[in-house]
Amino acid sequence: MAKWIRWWGLGAFVVVATILGCVWVLLIDGWVKGLIEEAGTEAVGAKVELDGADLSLFPAGLKLARLQVTDPKRPMTNAVEIANVTMGVDGLNLLRRKIIVEEMVLAGVRLGTPRALSGATRESSVQEKESEMFSIDLPSLEVPDVKNILEQEDLETIRLIETLKADLKLEKDTWKSRLEELPGKAKLAEYKKRVKNLKKVKKGGLKGILGGVGEVQALKQDIEQELESLNGAKKEFEDKVALLQTRLDQVKTAPKRDIQHLKAKYNLSPQGLANMSQTLLGGQIGSWVRQGAEWYERAKPFLEWAPALGGSEAGPEMQKPLRGKGVDVHFKEANPLPDFLIRKTKVSVNLDIGDLAGTIHNITSDQPTFGQPTTFVFFGEQLKGVKSVALKGALNHVIATDPKDQMTLQAKGYELKNFMLSQDAQWPVALTSGLGDMNIHAELKGEALSANGGAQLSALHLSAGKEGDINPLTTALSSAVTGISQLSLEANAKGTLQQQDVTLSSDLDRILQKAAGKMVNELAAKFGAQLQSAISAKIAEPMQQLKKNFSGLEGMGGDLTERVTQHNGILKSLLEQNLPIKGLKNLPGGLKLPF
Amino acid sequence: MIKLLAKLLRVLNSETDPGQISLGLCFAMIAGLTPLLSLHNLFVLLLVFILRVNFAAFLMGLGLFTGMAYLLDPLFHQIGLAMLTASSLESVWTSLYQSVWWRLEHFNNSMVMGSLVFSLGLFLPLLLLSNLLIRRYRQHILAWVQKSKIMQMFKASKLFETYQSLSAWRSD
Known part of the structure; x- marks a missing residue:
């Protein structure tokens, strides 16, 4: 027996294993940092950077320092910057190759921070075009030849x-x-x-x-x-x-x-005056809807169920094979859990207007296995320029074939300042100041997007037209607009994430029609007769x-x-x-x- | 390359037990053909350390079989997939799937399963075959090789110098 056993080999094995363990501990932080940066960059389409990652084993947890996510359309700006991310990981499930986080804290979240270096990747090097200035087709007051x-x-x-x-x-x-x-x-x-x-x-x-x-x-x-x-x-x-x-x-x-x-x-x-609110505000609101849709599209891959991640009653399931990597065959689990789950995330967002606090529950890539939707609530009070703001919603992909996401935003006492409604050379319109209470609800069911919102604007001060304007139509319109002190506005958006149809209506249409409709009608009749x-x-x-x-x-x-x-x-x-x-x-x- | 060849000759021509050399090669086959960073390879390493296995044979075999593994990947994938999707074995795999250690072993990967089954299946045949070949080599070929002109030339070469320098290092 002694011929075949060398007991000192056991000691050597322990030494070698310890050295390998030490190397792993020394390198793992860098590896985690690289992994997060690489996966994040691929998902966002622009650079995601970390100042540091610290993985602890006892207890299992991860701390990230200064996470920067570049805005793909503005490479010199971070869409999100998070000062510290702290999370505790379930160690036992980590051995099962499942990342289960009981609580994650995102501290010092800021939006739209400037970057020292461009965060563009090769794929995302196209800079966002400045939003186009729109002009208004006002009814003409000259009868053409x-x-x-x-x-x-x-x-x-x-x-x-x-x-x-x-x-x-x-x-x-x-x-x-x-x-x-x-x-x-x-x-x-x-x-x-x-x-x-x-x-x-x-x-x-x-x-x-x-x-x-x-x-x-x-x-x-x-x-x-x-x-x-x-x-x-x-x-x-x-x-x-x-x-x-x-x-x-x-x-x-x-x-x-x-x-x-x-x-x-x-x-x-006179049709041009019939929906002036659509003309003045439609472009801006449409742009906001498109921005929201773009961010949702980026988050979508993380919300949708990857069908190969868990075994089902029907039998084992497989992932796509990768060369040299093989395929993972998954079997039914006694207590199924998704491969990735953050049960609770506390978020503190530092905006220019003040701090927003929020909680997100059940962030997971596999809602069908977990059986619960991702929900979020954000709230802020006594902010700079707005009395209160509340955002809540749910991303429900529990039934993978029938996803339903919804979001409600309420803002009270929102201060509107120096907001250009029209940069038309003939008839510029600006909202100098005002207050707004708004309520927006958006829902995405499968591919069908529907959103509706209402706003009550009060204490309005509007300026319109140019000095020395002699055009009777624009003069009449300007006079009507500057006299407006309150407005109610309703907006609807329908379509898909890629293509939305935004419709708007407000008191503005009636006011302008009343101010200049008769004048335009008379001219139109004269032109028609000729x-x-x-x-x-x-x-x-x-x-x-x-x-x-x-x-x-x-x-x-x-x-x-x-x-x-x-x-x-x-x-x-x-x-x-x-x-x-x-x-x-x-x-x-x-x-x-x-x- | 010269050093590797010299090492091979030294191992074969030494008085190490053929069983120790064969065992080293067989353990190398498991570690080389299966994904290196697998839990079972830690166990293989432990066995290599505590059993009187020829280290040089293990290291040479590891290099050889790792290279072969790239060529055999499609075969391993087929074997592993067939094993993991066999309905008769589903209950076994499902029960193993509940265990943390088996999940850590990543047994449910077609490449891990296929290569492990393949190398375990060949373990005994390779052990017996290599044992036999080493004994035959030593009985019938070693003496002839020592006397051959090529070997004489080899002894006069730089390769032999390397061989001589390495011969000071004895295997256990």
């Missing part, structure tokens, strides 16, 4: 007349040749002659009668065939004429549409030609009808006159012929 407009504009009326004229000519040519092919006077004369000959046969006794029967039958069939082709052509012709008539009716109503289009194009429609008369004059001659062409076509229709009538007449005379056909019907013995 109608003559010039008609010279430059492509009128629908003229377009329709031209195409109809060309089509009418084509139809006329087509039917002219069709009429030549169809049976006409020559054919009629031939039939009359054949009828006349048959009358002679009638007088030829029984033999003559029997010989004439075949001829009568042939004549009858010929006339019926010609009638069939004439009736078919007539039907086709009538359909064509009906279609052309419909187009002619469209031509008659086209000037009205042209006038409406031109009035809108040259801003002589356009009506100018267009009527412009289309008078083409319309005359069109009607002339149409009457020509109607003449062809008359010709076709006459031919049908004449063929019918000759067929009738063939059947009614005492031709052999009648004699055959009275054959002795009740013998009947098959016609």
Whole structure:
């Protein structure tokens, strides 16, 4: 036995194991730091940096110092900077490769802090464009020169007349040749002659009668065939004429549409004033909705259940294989827990306006296994520029196929200052000061986003227009706007995270409509009348030609009808006159012929 | 490379028990073919230390089998996956899955399971085969090798110098 055992080897093993353990302890902090930076950078799309990480084993825990998360759209700014992160980790579950944190404390959270060096990665090097200044399409107060407009504009009326004229000519040519092919006077004369000959046969006794029967039958069939082709052509012709008539009716109503289009194009429609709140505030609110949606998209991968992370009743489950890494097969656990869970996170956010305190419960990547949604509550009072603010919500992905996330934000006594509503050169509008109470609720069910919010703005001081403005419309609008002291505003956003449709309504619309609507309506009526008369004059001659062409076509229709009538007449005379056909019907013995 | 070859010759030509060399190679096979940072390899290391296993053979084998493992990865994955997804074994794996130590062993990974089953399966055959080959080598080839012209040339070379310098270091 002693030949095979070397007891000093046990001591050597202990020494080697201790050295390896020491190396691990020395290197693990750096490894954890690198791991967090790498995973964070990949997730955010911009640099995530840590000043230091300290992993302790007894008790198991982790402390992070100065975590900086770069805003991917502004690489010189941190979206979030956290002074200290402290968490206690469940050591036993760590051995099971599960990170279960009972409580995490995020102290000194600040938003939008400047960075010394750019945090852009290669993928995120595109800088955010400055938000575009929007301008307002105010109704114009000058009646444009109608003559010039008609010279430059492509009128629908003229377009329709031209195409109809060309089509009418084509139809006329087509039917002219069709009429030549169809049976006409020559054919009629031939039939009359054949009828006349048959009358002679009638007088030829029984033999003559029997010989004439075949001829009568042939004549009858010929006339019926010609009638069939004439009736078919007539039907086709009538359909064509009906279609052309419909187009002619469209031509008659086209000037009205042209006038409406031109009035809108040259801003002589009062519609521009109907939703001014959408124009003034829609862009800004839409931008906020898009920013919120972008941040949610970044957080989404962490909320959605990775189906391969846990075994189920259906049997073992697998992750995708990686070369040289194999696949992990997971089995049902007696007490299933997600691979990553932070039960409670206390957050203290230091904003310029003051401190916000919040708690987040159940941060996990595997809500279906844990069975509870992630919830959050943030609250702040007596802040700089706002009396109170409360944010609460839930990210519910417990049923992976039916996720439902919701959030409610309430702010009271929010001080509005120097807020540009319009930077339009013609009519700038600014909110100098005011107070707002707002309530916003957003919900994302699957892919469907719906958000609605209401705001009561009071103690408003608005400035509008430019000094020395002589435009009566903007002067009237400015006067109306500066007189506003309170407003109620409602906003709705519907769509998806990628594409939202924001609608806004407020008292502003009614106020502006009242102030300037009448003025714009009068001008629009004047412009409309001028356009009506100018267009009527412009289309008078083409319309005359069109009607002339149409009457020509109607003449062809008359010709076709006459031919049908004449063929019918000759067929009738063939059947009614005492031709052999009648004699055959009275054959002795009740013998009947098959016609 | 020269040193490695010299080491191999020294081990084979020494009077070390063939069983110790073979055992070293077999332990190296387990440690080399399976992922190095696995819990079972700590146990293998412990055995290498406390059993009179030839260290040089273990270290050489470790290098050799680690290289081979890269080529055999797809095979290990197939074996491991077949074992872990076999319905007859599901209850066994499920009960092991509840244990912290088995989870730490990462037995539920197809590569760990496949390579471990493969190397354990070959452990005994390799032990017997290498034992036999070393004995045969020493009986029939060693004397011939010593007298051969190549060996004479080798003895005069730098390689032999290395061999001589290493021969001072005896294996246990």
